[in-house]
Structures are given as structure tokens and as C-alpha cells.
Amino acid sequence: MILRPGQVRLSEWRAIYEGARPSLDPSCNDAIAASAAAVEAILARHEPVYGINTGFGKLASVRIGDGDLEALQRNIVLSHAAGVGDAVPVPVVRLMLALKLGSLAQGASGVRPATIAMLSDMLMRDIMPVIPGQGSVGASGDLAPLAHMAAAMIGVGEVIVDGECRPARDVLEPLTLGPKEGLALLNGTQFSCAHALAGLFEAEHLFRSALVTGALSIEAAMGSDTPFDPRIHTLRGHRGQIEVAAALRELMAGSAIRASHRLDDERVQDPYCLRCQPQVMGACLDLLRQAGATLEVEANGVTDNPLIFADTGEALSGGNFHAEPVAFAADMIALAICEIGSLSERRIAMLVDPALSGLPAFLTPRPGLNSGFMIPQVTAAALVSENKQRAYPASVDSIPTSANQEDHVSMAAHGARRLLAMAENLGQVIGIEYLAAVQGCDFHAPLRSSDRLERARTILRDRVPTLDEDRYFAPDMAIARSLLRELETDLPGVDS
Structure with missing residues (x-):
């Protein structure tokens, strides 16, 4: 099935939950590229912008230097991957990934095409991160569970593939996160929405x-x-x-x-x-x-x-x-x-x-x-x-x-x-x-x-x-x- 961000019907989300592997509508590519370019332009202006070159949450007033921006995004994933409890069922994780893909691909998140492509590839290959089920209060987004999803993308944690639990680094080529990308992956309601x-x-x-x-x-x-x-x-x-x-x-x-x-x-x-x-x-x-x-x-x-x-x-x-x-x-x-x-x-x-x-x-x-x-x-x-x-x-x-x-x-x-x-x-x-x-x-x-x-x-x-x-x-x-x-x-x- 073709995932058309912003236009997906409940019947299509149901099909994904039941095992369908969606591919992203290529018409999204221009908006994705433009959004990533906008983040680069913001950085070039050297203005403080939350989540791009500042700390997070209560630390939003802390300015982060250009040399630490890559570490900033990796750190938010690692520090926020603090979930506990039983792993989320694979069908729900599949929905989470599809929901996150549909959100990011609308070109309002500043995420690069390569990051979108990795999410899409995980869905197509049915590579599902192991995500603990407890740790979110439903704002500021489902931070802990989505951090575990993002951690798999950078080679940390575990994934389920062909029914087997394996280290993420052995299955996926680890992603280096660009500015804003760690926050974009973590921030959102996809864990809650997938379960609902x-x-x-x-x-x-x-x-x-x-x-x-x-x-x-x-x-x-x-x-x-x-x-x-x-x-x-x-x-x-x-x-x-x-x-x-x-x-x-x-x-x-x-x-x-x-x-x-x-x-x-x-x-x-x-x-x-x-x-x-x-x-x-x-x-x-x-x-x-x-x-x-x-x-x-x-x-x-x-x-x-x-x-x-x-x-x-x-x-x-x-x-x-x-x-x-x-x-x-x-x-x-x-x-x-x-x-x-x-x-x-x-x-x-x-x-x-x-x-x-x-x-x-x-x-x-x-x-x-x-x-x-x-x-x-x-x-x-x-x-x-x-x-x-x-x-x-x-x-x-x-x-x-x-x-x-x-x-x-x-x-x-x-x-x-x-x-x-x-x-x-x-x-x-x-x-x-x-x-x-x-x-x-x-x-x-x-x-x-x-x-x-x-x-x-x-x-x-x-x-x-x-x-x-x-x-x-x-x-x-x-x-x-x-x-x-x-x-x-x-x-x-x-x-x-």
C-alpha cells in the first residue's frame, strides 16, 4: 500500500496494524527536502532556535555551539530512552513507525530525506524496534518510547526481525542524526495514537x-x-x-x-x-x-x-x-x-x-x-x-x-x-x-x-x-x- 501523509484512512491504518507494509508516496519528496533545507538556513543565521541549537525542556535557554549539534541530537535519544516494562507488541510498533513516517514526511519537521528513507525501509523490511511499554505521560509527546524507536535507528538497543530479537547495530546501518532530527523523532503522539x-x-x-x-x-x-x-x-x-x-x-x-x-x-x-x-x-x-x-x-x-x-x-x-x-x-x-x-x-x-x-x-x-x-x-x-x-x-x-x-x-x-x-x-x-x-x-x-x-x-x-x-x-x-x-x-x- 502507498502511505499518503495527511490523507490516510482508518482502514489503511488498520491494514498496517494487521501486517501491511506501506511505502511512502514519492510526491512527499519535495516538501521533505525543503524542510531540511530550511533547518540548514536557520543554522546559517546563528539564531537560537529551540531543539536545533538549544537544550530541551527546562534547558531550552542553554545555547549549544555548532560543534556540538550532532552530539546534542544523539544525546537526546540516549537520555530519553528511559522506558521500562514489557515490550510493545510488534503490530503496535509497526503502527508507531508508520504514524511517525506519515508525520515527518509532511515536510514540517526539518528531517532529511535519508532519515525518512530509513524509517520507510524499516517498515518495508518489517524491522521493528524493541520498545518498553511504560514511561510516557502523553506530553511533551511520547518521549521515552519514541526514543527507544529512534535509538534503534542510531544502532542502539534491539530490533525484532523475522521473529528474532537482535542487536540493532547488526541489522541496521546506524544513522547519524542531523540538526533537529533527534527531537523530531522523539516528539509526537505516535505511541499513544498507535495504541489507541x-x-x-x-x-x-x-x-x-x-x-x-x-x-x-x-x-x-x-x-x-x-x-x-x-x-x-x-x-x-x-x-x-x-x-x-x-x-x-x-x-x-x-x-x-x-x-x-x-x-x-x-x-x-x-x-x-x-x-x-x-x-x-x-x-x-x-x-x-x-x-x-x-x-x-x-x-x-x-x-x-x-x-x-x-x-x-x-x-x-x-x-x-x-x-x-x-x-x-x-x-x-x-x-x-x-x-x-x-x-x-x-x-x-x-x-x-x-x-x-x-x-x-x-x-x-x-x-x-x-x-x-x-x-x-x-x-x-x-x-x-x-x-x-x-x-x-x-x-x-x-x-x-x-x-x-x-x-x-x-x-x-x-x-x-x-x-x-x-x-x-x-x-x-x-x-x-x-x-x-x-x-x-x-x-x-x-x-x-x-x-x-x-x-x-x-x-x-x-x-x-x-x-x-x-x-x-x-x-x-x-x-x-x-x-x-x-x-x-x-x-x-x-x-x-
């Missing part, structure tokens, strides 16, 4: 899976389809709600189980976890779309400092590195992930309760001798509770850094970094619901569900048999979690 995008993409997949498992749970409980009547949702007007109701109607269309409910069931209203799915899941969808719109703008922006304007020869210091938009977007994604899982767990709890579901207790034919789905529901509750704790907004926190020069920070890195772990918890919960809902539908044989939901049942039953007697449960749960992506096939009515 990764969380968004995983949440989108799981949202769609949860629509299918939610429809299966309605079938298992022989719930009503009246709450999904389009007239109800049109009167309220929320796009997500309208689309979720339509998707659920289509998923259940033609179900014999649905038809039997209309004939035989005396219940007037179902629990909220069934009938309020359009309202809750629709609100989550709207929230994910809003977060996606923010992140698409952020991913296409230039977020380092100072910014170079080649047409006037100016270097302007500002605050584009402050990741507040990413922090808010990450908080929204966290809320959506939390609520999708909370609703799914309530459906599991409803299915195992014979008073609510009308099914055998804990979805086992012989309750008492067998515990059935008793403890998988407890596991789901534990994961949902964990996600609730993680969903507390990160954006409301701040702590001063750099001797109070950087006195308000976004905490976007924290807000975004939690999302993949939250999404994995959510996936496990939805996987448990998948098992429980299909088990519940089994009790209605020979009645069949809709064609779409029967396909979803078949996907699972080809790998996991009906639970007639208690057995080792963990492998069933792992298989169900692994099959969730297959549930998205032929899902009607909802686009992320």
Missing part, C-alpha cells in the same frame, strides 16, 4: 462478534423480537441504535425459535440485557465512531515541536505534542469496551439462571451432579470487573514533569496502553457467551434458528461438542475465543 488505534480496531471486531452472540442469547432464552421494531428506534433517532436494531432483526430473520416464542411465551418483557441491546450497543457504536474520527485526524497530523515552515524559513514552537485528543478518544474506547462486556456478562448470567431463562440450571441437563456453566459465568464476571477498574478515565489525571516546565500532561499513553488488555478480557467474555448461548439453543432442538445464526452455531459445534456432562472447561473457552473473528462474516447492517 489498536484498541479501536480490536474493539470494532469484538463489537461485531458481540452482536452475533447477543442474538444467539435472545434465541437461547426465547426472547422477544418486538424491542427491535424499527419504529421504536426511529423515534429516538440515534444512528448506532437504529443500525444495531436492524442488525439484530436481520440476524434472527426466519428463526423457528422466534416463531415459537410468539405462539407460546407469556412473558411481557425480557431483561434489559436482551431488549436494550440496541440502546446500549448502539451507544457503544456511536462512541467508537466518535473516537475513530478523532484518531483519524490525529494520525494524519504533525505533532512534533518546533515545526518548520519552509516557505517563510520559520521554526515555530507550540504544543502539538500534547496528546489530549488521544487521551479522550482512548477513554471513550475504554468505556465502550467495558459496556460491551458488561452487557454480555449479564446475558451469560441470565442464561444460567433458570428463573430468567427457562433453561436448565447452569445450562446442564443434569444440574447438581454437573455444575455446567456455573464457573465460566464467574470468570466472565471477574473479567468484567477488571475492565471496570481499568475504564476509569485516564484523561482527568495529570502530573507535572521536567521541573514544572511541562506542568500539564495528558496521560494518553496510559489511557491507550490499557485498551489491548481490556479488549482481550472482552474477547474472553464474549467467547463464554458464545458457548453459553449455543448450549442454550441446543435445548430447543429440533427447532432451528435463522440461517445466519445456525452458521454461527455450526462454527462452534464443529470444534466444541454440546456439554452433556462436566468436562475440562478451559479448552472449550479458548476455542470459542479463537472463533470470534469468524462470526463477523455476513454480519448485516453495521459498519464501523
